[in-house]
Amino acid sequence: MKKLLNYLSIAIERGKENLDSPYPPDLKGKPGAYEYTLQLLEDKCPPDTILKKGMMPGMDRIGQKFADGKVFIPEILIAARAMKTAMTLLKPYFDSGEVVKRGEVIIGTVAGDLHDIGKNIVRMVLEGDGWEVYDLGVDVTREKFISSLEEHPESIICMSALLTTTMMEMKDAVTFIKQSSPATRIYVGGAPLTSNFADKIGADGYFPDPHSLAKHLADVI
């Protein structure tokens, strides 16, 4: 079983979705994340073990490689795709409560800003790390963040901004949310941001890449 879990983690790290997937070329014709997950379930491996010892280590390794500049956005995307496909087999166990997520994250690009690629990568890495992520999309007003927080009160909030002009909206949004929900953790990211800026606006942290955010969340939550 340990061997199969390892194969699963490798399939996810390398983006081998299923048997039919042509990528990566050196694994053509071999089982992918879907088949390994199916096999593990048939072998009565606990779904929680499949998630934590098979899937998450694969996403963790690819996330670390991204943070180290060894892989790039397409490799993250294809790994996340493999993970998503394999996760469909675990859905019944999430629905029944047999497997639980690490926690909930609300994510969005702040009002006035339409840039979503960085935010999407963060979403995928967090999902791969076992979080339930509610993606509010782009151009998200502070009211929308609050409204989502009312639905998911235990959530962490992650905000993104690419423009120096919309960074200011981020400041107002953080203040607004903290006023109504001081205990909610808010993390910020985006090209022009810095830790200093996050401190100044009262956010709980800034991370330059998705993997360092995921590691932080895993450590503190």
Place this chain on the structure above:
Amino acid sequence: MNSRQRIKSIIAGKPADRCGFWLGNPHPDSWQALHQYFGTSSEEELRLLLKDDFRWITPWDAYHHPEGKPVFDMQRPGKTLSEGGVFAQTLSVDEVEAFNWPNPEYLDFSRYIEILGNTGEFYRAGGLWSPFFHEVCDLFGMENYFLKMYLYPDVVHAVTRHLIEYYLAANRLCFQQCGDLIDGFFFGNDFGSQIDILVSPELFKEFIFPYFQELTDLGKEFNKQVILHSCGSIFRVMDDLIGLGVNAFHPLQAKAANMDADTLKTHFAGRVAFIGAIDTQDLLVNGSPDNVIADVRRIKHTLGPSVVISPSHEALLPNVPPENIEAMAIAATES
């Protein structure tokens, strides 16, 4: 030495009487405050006041489809980069071939030639903007595009080939008709993020460089200096891009990884010219005029003489104080 001669010399790596200056292309929302501060009433008046050497003149409105269709009918439901366009679900080359690709015969450069003819002795950076990388992104959706590079490479190549064929034909017509009215072939593709290039060097080699080179070769064929615009950190591929024919990089996103002036000097000085480098992510927004002057002088010292001082993102946003723009211009054009 007039502005035109100055920038041509700088990009060619030859001596100039001073470094160059380009204001950039302020965002439409920024102009009112700029005119108010500088007491000007037109874009050209402000550029003259600030001793701007560079004019970016591109034929945005030259395509006249008989039924009013756009150049590329992207059919995107929204404006975000991940939003898929007409090829979001496409898995076969046949579907790509069936698309209504643009026809260069619908291009009319007469108005463009008139504008170029009325431009004074300023450097004319022109030709079609030709952002093929971004347009492939828009046609697929960025995430979809990147995945298809691995899963459906033939489809990605087919789309890119059509875009490039259009831009090659369109720019050829443009350069043939405009002749020496254009000095530099200035085209843009944002290849980088804040921390690195968007796709791996291997994917660049397969899906970007071959097409990119066809554009630079065309520019060289018509004796144009080749200027590449790319936001973000492109440090990893700058060597390759120089090898493919780039004469100048713009806008040098100063705070992106390895895009600071010292690193650029160490690795590329003497082989390429630099346009940009004055930080718009922090300095121009939050700094004082004295901070800006000090930084412009530092950049001139580091990257000169082959440098055209300009914002590290050309679309200056309304949160950049006009005082800082004035400081940038003064420090850039002082001897």
